[in-house]
Amino acid sequence: MADQSYDAIVVGSGISGGWAAKELTEKGLKVLLLERGPMVEHVKDYKNATKAPWEIPHRGRRTVEMLENHPNLRRDYVLNELNLDWWAHESDSPYIEKKPFTWFRGYQLGGRSLLWGRQSYRLGDIDFEANAKQGIAVDWPVRYKDLAPWYSYVEKFAGIAGNRDGLPELPDGEFMPAMPFNCVETDVAKRIKDKFGGARHMIHARVANITQPLPGRPGCQYRNKCSLGCPFGGYFSTQASTLPAAEATGNLTIRPWSIVHKLIYDKDSKRATGVEIVDGEDESVHEYNAKIIFLCASAINTASILMRSATDVWPDGLGSSSGELGNNVMDHHFRLGANGTVDGYEDKYYFGRRPGGFYIPRFRNLGNEKRDYVRGFGYQGGASRSGWSRNVAELQFGPEMKNLLTEPGPWSIGMTAFGEILPYHDNKITLSKTEKDKWGMYVLEMDCEIRENENKMRVDMMNDAAEMLEAAGVKNVSTYDNGYTFGQGIHEMGTARMGRDPKTSVLNGNNQVWDAKNVFVTDGAAMTSAAAQNPSLTYMALTARAADFAVNELKRRNL
Amino acid sequence: MNNINRREAIKSFVLMMGGTMVGANVILTGCAPEDRIEDLDFSEKDLAYMDEIGEAIIPATDIPGAKAAGIGGFMAMMVKDTYDREQQETFLKGLNETKSRFKDNNDKAFMDASVEERTAFLNKLKKEANEGFYEDEDIPKYIGMFQDLTLLGYFTSEIGASQALRFVETPGRYDPCIDYKKGDRAWAI
Numbered sequence: 001m002a003d004q005s006y007d008a009i010v011v012g013s014g015i016s017g018g019w020a021a022k023e024l025t026e027k028g029l030k031v032l033l034l035e036r037g038p039m040v041e042h043v044k045d046y047k048n049a050t051k052a053p054w055e056i057p058h059r060g061r062r063t064v065e066m067l068e069n070h071p072n073l074r075r076d077y078v079l080n081e082l083n084l085d086w087w088a089h090e091s092d093s094p095y096i097e098k099k100p101f102t103w104f105r106g107y108q109l110g111g112r113s114l115l116w117g118r119q120s121y122r123l124g125d126i127d128f129e130a131n132a133k134q135g136i137a138v139d140w141p142v143r144y145k146d147l148a149p150w151y152s153y154v155e156k157f158a159g160i161a162g163n164r165d166g167l168p169e170l171p172d173g174e175f176m177p178a179m180p181f182n183c184v185e186t187d188v189a190k191r192i193k194d195k196f197g198g199a200r201h202m203i204h205a206r207v208a209n210i211t212q213p214l215p216g217r218p219g220c221q222y223r224n225k226c227s228l229g230c231p232f233g234g235y236f237s238t239q240a241s242t243l244p245a246a247e248a249t250g251n252l253t254i255r256p257w258s259i260v261h262k263l264i265y266d267k268d269s270k271r272a273t274g275v276e277i278v279d280g281e282d283e284s285v286h287e288y289n290a291k292i293i294f295l296c297a298s299a300i301n302t303a304s305i306l307m308r309s310a311t312d313v314w315p316d317g318l319g320s321s322s323g324e325l326g327n328n329v330m331d332h333h334f335r336l337g338a339n340g341t342v343d344g345y346e347d348k349y350y351f352g353r354r355p356g357g358f359y360i361p362r363f364r365n366l367g368n369e370k371r372d373y374v375r376g377f378g379y380q381g382g383a384s385r386s387g388w389s390r391n392v393a394e395l396q397f398g399p400e401m402k403n404l405l406t407e408p409g410p411w412s413i414g415m416t417a418f419g420e421i422l423p424y425h426d427n428k429i430t431l432s433k434t435e436k437d438k439w440g441m442y443v444l445e446m447d448c449e450i451r452e453n454e455n456k457m458r459v460d461m462m463n464d465a466a467e468m469l470e471a472a473g474v475k476n477v478s479t480y481d482n483g484y485t486f487g488q489g490i491h492e493m494g495t496a497r498m499g500r501d502p503k504t505s506v507l508n509g510n511n512q513v514w515d516a517k518n519v520f521v522t523d524g525a526a527m528t529s530a531a532a533q534n535p536s537l538t539y540m541a542l543t544a545r546a547a548d549f550a551v552n553e554l555k556r557r558n559l
Numbered sequence: 560m561n562n563i564n565r566r567e568a569i570k571s572f573v574l575m576m577g578g579t580m581v582g583a584n585v586i587l588t589g590c591a592p593e594d595r596i597e598d599l600d601f602s603e604k605d606l607a608y609m610d611e612i613g614e615a616i617i618p619a620t621d622i623p624g625a626k627a628a629g630i631g632g633f634m635a636m637m638v639k640d641t642y643d644r645e646q647q648e649t650f651l652k653g654l655n656e657t658k659s660r661f662k663d664n665n666d667k668a669f670m671d672a673s674v675e676e677r678t679a680f681l682n683k684l685k686k687e688a689n690e691g692f693y694e695d696e697d698i699p700k701y702i703g704m705f706q707d708l709t710l711l712g713y714f715t716s717e718i719g720a721s722q723a724l725r726f727v728e729t730p731g732r733y734d735p736c737i738d739y740k741k742g743d744r745a746w747a748i
Contacts (some may be wrong), residue, residue, distance in 0.1 A: 055714050057636070057640075058636075059712070059715045064641060065640070182735045186736070221631070221729045309728035347738060348733050352732055387746075397681050401616075405741070406622075407745055
């Protein structure tokens with residue numbers, strides 16, 4: 001017996017779930033938004049956002065206790081005493097690594113929308129057509145023209161700062177003024193353009209940080225503390241952007257501490273009738289009914305909910321009839337690139353801490369070029385003057401060193417490559433048959449790795465970075481490869497992919513689960529290929545588009 | 560790649576991810592043996608001694624130095640909370656050896672010497688250690704720890720950030736290319 005009925009249930013309150021809640025409530029639906037973790041209230045709960053450096057006990061460094069409690073999180077830069085509460089408790093929610101898999105989870109209202117890197121790029125036709133043209137995996141059921149108006153729609157509301165660069169490989173959007181380049185970046189960009197005959201472009205990062213005010217959001221104050229939550233609504237997050245809009249409709253109910261165990265599936269009507277949740281605090285079990293359900297729990301957890309649902313009909317879960325549920329896991333592989341120092345510009349500096357830098361869109365395998373791998377990669381980077389932490393190994397202690405370090409040091413510039421991972425059927429997640437988490441749910445087993453195509457790409461990803469910096473006159477250029485384990489890109493995708501055929505895909509072209517048309521999946525799980533671009537903007541566009549479709553179908557009584 | 564480049568690479572990455580990294584070394588200590596010295600504590604005397612080590616590295620000039628920024632207490636907390644056992648042992652060995660070596664070298668106790676004498680001694684030790692003068696590899700390690708903790712603690716302290724550097728909590732705008740003249744202080748964080 002259900003606790004309550006709604007028009008729609010949205011599972012997950014991150015970037016995708018926030019958008020689903022906003023769109024569905026604005027279209028008049030009574031929506032229940034389920035979040036597995038605690039509430040995080042905009043501004044009020046950003047407890048470290050306005051602290052001075054000296055108010056942070058370890059000044060951002062990791063304590064041994066933090067390392068003990070976060071065996072996975074500590075594998076990368078994200079483990080930080082300033083926002084520790086916003087990452088999942090790993091001992092409560094373990095997972096099994098059949099192959100190394102680094103899973104960074106934000107289990108609280110707003111999810112990882114509070115923590116994300118905010119880089120926002122459209123996918124283009126080269127991306128949507130790639131699978132079909134190359135005979136890889138399955139074809140996307142949409143093309144750029146299908147998503148373009150929805151990209152525009154979400155960009156206008158979210159607020160993306162960027163330039164219209166006119167590049168066919170990276171479609172322009174609806175932008176606020178870009179965050180400008182500093183003096184060094186301006187010159188390096190020009191030199192790259194000249195040296196590569198316009199074939200490689202160093203453009204302004206397109207970031208979901210607003211350079212002009214939006215309602216309720218004064219905008220970016222150039223503090224570069226985004227991942228602590230922004231009291232100025234400077235960047236797009238659920239709390240700053242979609243949630244206030246959804247709440248303003250009066251149609252939204254938020255239920256925190258709601259861990260969705262499964263969807264309740266009715267095999268006669270071939271629809272999901274609701275969800276069963278376990279309360280994360282008191283472990284009580286509840287059911288909620290709705291006409292439609294949006295799964296936006298992030299790619300891995302969305303798939304796991306489907307795997308736990310309708311198992312009386314399909315042993316491997318709702319959406320498994322295709323044999324693709326939990327398969328084709330993708331991420332972006334990275335942690336390599338190049339950097340160097342820049343002579344001169346000692347009489348130039350900047351003011352403010354800009355939360356963005358430059359972007360170099362994919363330039364490999366465009367046109368007629370054929371490398372020994374398919375697809376490509378982009379770069380994120382920036383130039384800055386070094387500070388007091390620069391290497392002073394040769395300097396003498398005392399007043400001289402002290403005075404020197406109170407001044408800015410030499411300029412340096414660096415870039416990190418982000419590469420596309422192909423959708424391999426054998427990269428998969430499955431439910432353990434034995435191990436359970438704190439709430440009695442079977443944990444996931446991760447079995448994913450990058451393969452030959454990615455490893456070949458990594459050679460170019462590193463060398464091309466050095467080549468561009470050297471061409472631009474950067475000195476002491478050195479490459480680095482800090483190694484990559486699956487998941488570190490924090491861009492999990494593909495576990496319930498869209499497609500044109502129910503035999504080979506979990507979702508159709510409107511993000512409906514083929515086997516339960518009133519269930520929509522619009523987070524990273526839906527991605528049919530990864531492209532090289534940061535994916536969140538595409539989840540926003542897919543979500544808004546699917547919500548529009550869903551409400552129209554409800555009105556036509558098709559759902 | 561060498562450490563400075565790794566550090567710069569990581570810093571630029573963290574910068575663009577909107578991170579709030581204060582010291583970059585945090586990333587470089589990826590390995591983390593959890594074993595620590597139990598009940599490690601520092602006496603008032605220890606803290607006063609560590610204050611003076613920090614002050615010898617960053618002395619008061621027209622701007623207060625590391626001691627005024629409470630560097631001894633900061634070092635003690637960092638060693639207790641962020642170092643593993645091996646690092647803690649190296650640090651403690653450094654405190655003890657520095658004391659005894661100073662006495663052997665200067666014919667007086669570290670605490671009885673002037674700041675200039677202490678600075679000169681630490682510079683001599685650092686130079687000799689860097690030049691491979693000592694077989695004991697712990698010496699460059701603990702000198703590096705003294706330097707690292709002093710710089711981190713000082714430049715992120717209220718005195719360091721707002722007097723030795725310029726601290727602007729809320730810049731409110733980004734000026735991408737402004738004139739800089741020698742002597743202007745760097746922005747804190």
